[in-house]
Amino acid sequence: MNIVFENLLFNGVFLAMAGAAVAALAGIGSAIGIGIAGQAAAGVISEDPKKFGQTLILQALPGTQGIYGLLIAFLIMTKIGLLGGDGLLDITMAQGAYIFASGIPVGLVGIFSGIAQGKSSAASIMLISKRPEELAKGMVYPAMVETYAVLALLISFLMLNGIQV
Amino acid sequence: MKKLSVIGLVSNREELMEKLMTLGVVEITDQEDKLSDSQWHEMVARDSDEQTVAEFESQISRVSQALSVLEKYGTGKKPLLHTKKPITLREFQKALERKQQIEEKVAHINSLSARHAELTNSINKTQSLKLSLEPWIEYDVPLEEKETSTADIILGVVPSTVDALQFINELEEKVPESMAKLLKSDAEQHYIYVVCLKEKRDDADDVFRTYGFSKVHFGDMKGTVKENISALEKKVEELTAEKVQIEESIRGREGDSEDLELLYDKLVILRDKAAIRQNLLVTKKTFYMSGWLPAKAADKVSSLLEEVGCYYQIEDPEKGEETPVLLLNGGFSTPFEAITKLYALPDSRSIDATPFFSLSYAIFFGMMLGDAAYGVVLAVITGLVLKKYKLEGMKYQLIKMFFFCGISTAFWGAMFGGWFGDLVAVVGKTFFNADVSIPPIWFSPLDDPMKLLLFCFLLGGIHLFIGMGLNGWLSIKDGRPLDALFDVGLWYLLLISVTLLLVGIVPTVAKWMAIIGAVGIVLTGGRHKRGLGKVIGGFGSLYGITGYLSDVLSYSRLLALGLASSVIASVVNNMGSFGGPGIKGVILMAVAFIIGHTYNFAINGLGSFVHSCRLQYVEFFGKFYVSGGEAFQPFGENTKYVDILREEN
Numbered sequence: 001m002n003i004v005f006e007n008l009l010f011n012g013v014f015l016a017m018a019g020a021a022v023a024a025l026a027g028i029g030s031a032i033g034i035g036i037a038g039q040a041a042a043g044v045i046s047e048d049p050k051k052f053g054q055t056l057i058l059q060a061l062p063g064t065q066g067i068y069g070l071l072i073a074f075l076i077m078t079k080i081g082l083l084g085g086d087g088l089l090d091i092t093m094a095q096g097a098y099i100f101a102s103g104i105p106v107g108l109v110g111i112f113s114g115i116a117q118g119k120s121s122a123a124s125i126m127l128i129s130k131r132p133e134e135l136a137k138g139m140v141y142p143a144m145v146e147t148y149a150v151l152a153l154l155i156s157f158l159m160l161n162g163i164q165v
Numbered sequence: 166m167k168k169l170s171v172i173g174l175v176s177n178r179e180e181l182m183e184k185l186m187t188l189g190v191v192e193i194t195d196q197e198d199k200l201s202d203s204q205w206h207e208m209v210a211r212d213s214d215e216q217t218v219a220e221f222e223s224q225i226s227r228v229s230q231a232l233s234v235l236e237k238y239g240t241g242k243k244p245l246l247h248t249k250k251p252i253t254l255r256e257f258q259k260a261l262e263r264k265q266q267i268e269e270k271v272a273h274i275n276s277l278s279a280r281h282a283e284l285t286n287s288i289n290k291t292q293s294l295k296l297s298l299e300p301w302i303e304y305d306v307p308l309e310e311k312e313t314s315t316a317d318i319i320l321g322v323v324p325s326t327v328d329a330l331q332f333i334n335e336l337e338e339k340v341p342e343s344m345a346k347l348l349k350s351d352a353e354q355h356y357i358y359v360v361c362l363k364e365k366r367d368d369a370d371d372v373f374r375t376y377g378f379s380k381v382h383f384g385d386m387k388g389t390v391k392e393n394i395s396a397l398e399k400k401v402e403e404l405t406a407e408k409v410q411i412e413e414s415i416r417g418r419e420g421d422s423e424d425l426e427l428l429y430d431k432l433v434i435l436r437d438k439a440a441i442r443q444n445l446l447v448t449k450k451t452f453y454m455s456g457w458l459p460a461k462a463a464d465k466v467s468s469l470l471e472e473v474g475c476y477y478q479i480e481d482p483e484k485g486e487e488t489p490v491l492l493l494n495g496g497f498s499t500p501f502e503a504i505t506k507l508y509a510l511p512d513s514r515s516i517d518a519t520p521f522f523s524l525s526y527a528i529f530f531g532m533m534l535g536d537a538a539y540g541v542v543l544a545v546i547t548g549l550v551l552k553k554y555k556l557e558g559m560k561y562q563l564i565k566m567f568f569f570c571g572i573s574t575a576f577w578g579a580m581f582g583g584w585f586g587d588l589v590a591v592v593g594k595t596f597f598n599a600d601v602s603i604p605p606i607w608f609s610p611l612d613d614p615m616k617l618l619l620f621c622f623l624l625g626g627i628h629l630f631i632g633m634g635l636n637g638w639l640s641i642k643d644g645r646p647l648d649a650l651f652d653v654g655l656w657y658l659l660l661i662s663v664t665l666l667l668v669g670i671v672p673t674v675a676k677w678m679a680i681i682g683a684v685g686i687v688l689t690g691g692r693h694k695r696g697l698g699k700v701i702g703g704f705g706s707l708y709g710i711t712g713y714l715s716d717v718l719s720y721s722r723l724l725a726l727g728l729a730s731s732v733i734a735s736v737v738n739n740m741g742s743f744g745g746p747g748i749k750g751v752i753l754m755a756v757a758f759i760i761g762h763t764y765n766f767a768i769n770g771l772g773s774f775v776h777s778c779r780l781q782y783v784e785f786f787g788k789f790y791v792s793g794g795e796a797f798q799p800f801g802e803n804t805k806y807v808d809i810l811r812e813e814n
Binding site: 067068075130 | 504507509528614615616718719721722724725726728729731733736739768772775776778779782783
């Protein structure tokens with residue numbers, strides 16, 4: 001029983017898939033971030049429904065973390081042959097562990113940066129409720145936060161890209 | 166910008182203003198500061214015509230109210246983009262010969278809308294009256310029967326917190342010569358009617374008080390509650406019918422909106438012409454004005470002033486004097502002024518950044534969106550919009566800018582081999598079992614990301630160096646060549662040598678260059694500080710190298726976002742291919758294609774726009790840009806609906 005269980009958990013494919021799962025967790029950050037921004041946006045719309053388009057743009061900004069997570073998860077799945085190709089490849093424990101590690105940056109940074117970016121987007125939505133002409137500046141502040149999600153994406157990608165399977 | 170001062174005869178004033186307005190290139194400044202100067206104050210007074218301005222203002226507000234009514238109830242489809250309608254001067258004047266008639270139309274539309282508001286109001290009132298009657302619907306005694314010769318009939322409510330039955334019991338117990346009946350209860354109150362002998366009324370009132378029973382009055386309503394309610398319902402119906410009728414007749418007036426728009430623009434022109442007199446100074450027979458005009462327009466303005474017969478002076482601003490800012494750029498850079506304006510206009514004593522970043526903006530955008538097909542789509546859509554609509558101002562610039570960005574995206578996409586991601590390969594494999602793909606012209610970033618990463622850093626380095634160079638150039642222009650040497654030259658030396666060391670070319674030369682640069686920065690970095698600050702400032706300044714490091718690393722987003730859009734595109738294609746060959750597979754592919762690529766295009770297009778802006782605003786502008794200028798606002802025809810064409814003579 002024990003041995004079967006161990007075989008199930010500690011094998012390369014499982015670890016690699018866990019890596020993909022961790023990467024996809026970045027969506028948590030995006031979901032919370034977009035939620036925060038959405039609350040602020042709805043408040044602004046109650047005063048001035050014409051700003052819907054502008055607030056929607058700002059609300060969409062924290063959504064990228066989830067996309068980055070999806071991207072890495074997808075690349076991992078392609079790498080181990082789960083998607084397309086000729087079926088699952090033979091992955092060693094070590095390779096699986098490497099792939100697992102490569103999913104962590106984008107997943108972890110995505111969660112926190114998504115939330116932080118959501119707050120910053122919400123503040124920018126407040127900004128355009130008073131000064132709609134300053135939309136561009138309002139978009140730059142959340143983009144400053146996103147930089148770190150982009151960097152994490154890059155690290156995840158380079159790590160994954162370097163692993164030979 | 167040139168400074169203009171004019172003195173002329175009051176009798177020529179109207180003519181001059183009329184012509185300046187048509188020309189629309191002179192900003193006429195407010196003379197507040199001259200009026201507070203005692204020397205000026207003795208001689209001149211502010212010209213003004215507030216009464217005329219106010220008269221036009223009220224006319225404008227009437228017309229705009231009528232226009233908004235037409236827009237609200239009209240069925241006319243609004244065009245996607247608002248453009249001004251071209252109209253010749255003659256047509257414009259001819260249309261306005263009917264000013265009287267148009268004004269009557271305005272009055273008519275406004276009276277319709279006033280009646281509409283009145284109707285809405287009385288419908289609301291009637292309905293709330295009806296609502297207040299509804300709980301009494303079972304009370305079938307006519308409302309005008311408030312008493313008999315011996316008894317009082319009392320209608321009233323107690324709050325829902327009170328037990329109604331207890332109230333009735335107590336009433337009938339304490340005042341046996343009475344009867345009460347509970348008609349209805351709702352969340353707020355119980356509706357009760359009471360009949361009691363007049364002589365026992367005082368006792369009943371005591372019970373009323375204990376239970377918080379309050380009387381309800383129906384004024385002079387006649388008939389039963391039921392009759393009243395149906396009468397009110399009928400009234401609402403009638404009012405609603407009239408309201409619909411009025412809405413229809415407003416809709417029938419929709420054809421007038423064109424005339425109204427003409428009148429609106431005419432009134433705005435007249436108001437502006439009257440309002441500008443605020444900015445003139447007058448004596449009994451002469452007037453004085455001053456303002457700004459772009460250097461290019463100097464000839465035209467001076468010939469105009471000669472023609473009218475004014476004394477004038479056109480001169481350069483004094484050194485360091487703040488002037489209004491008008492951005493003037495070449496054909497390619499002009500659209501990118503939008504990005505500069507979205508940040509903030511440059512200070513009039515500094516420089517316009519637009520020509521220096523327009524190319525890099527397009528490159529960055531193209532690399533981040535990075536798909537040739539997306540680029541073609543973007544360029545075609547914006548190209549069509551530009552062709553179909555005669556846009557102006559910010560809208561025109563942004564659309565034109567996206568047109569250039571689309572071309573750049575198509576270029577980079579082709580370089581990296583992305584055409585809707587790997588659509589061709591996936592479709593080929595899924596449906597035709599063929600191994601086809603469009604090969605990249607340069608290389609595919611997925612195969613060699615490090616190569617593209619280094620290329621991004623290289624682009625970033627060049628971009629930053631241009632920014633620093635502009636900073637140095639501004640210092641030199643300002644007469645501070647040493648600042649340029651210390652703050653830019655030494656950094657150039659250090660950064661280039663560090664790069665050389667990293668790459669491993671001519672290491673010995675690079676080593677000495679780095680040492681000279683670093684020592685130089687430590688020695689000069691604190692030169693504006695005192696005492697110990699000089700030393701600390703120098704090292705602090707050298708520590709700034711971390712800033713350059715993070716600046717350069719920031720350009721890695723070019724790679725990351727480019728990868729994001731191409732990988733998401735291939736995820737979409739992959740999902741589309743899950744249906745396999747056959748008709749179901751084709752349908753799935755089509756659905757995935759439309760939804761997936763639209764989404765990817767939108768979200769990554771937005772990302773590319775925002776991040777290109779960030780690279781310019783934070784990394785590039787941070788090096789040299791001084792903002793804070795006031796926009797040049799020439800006195801001209803600020804029309805909203807029409808564009809008045811004049812034959813050139």
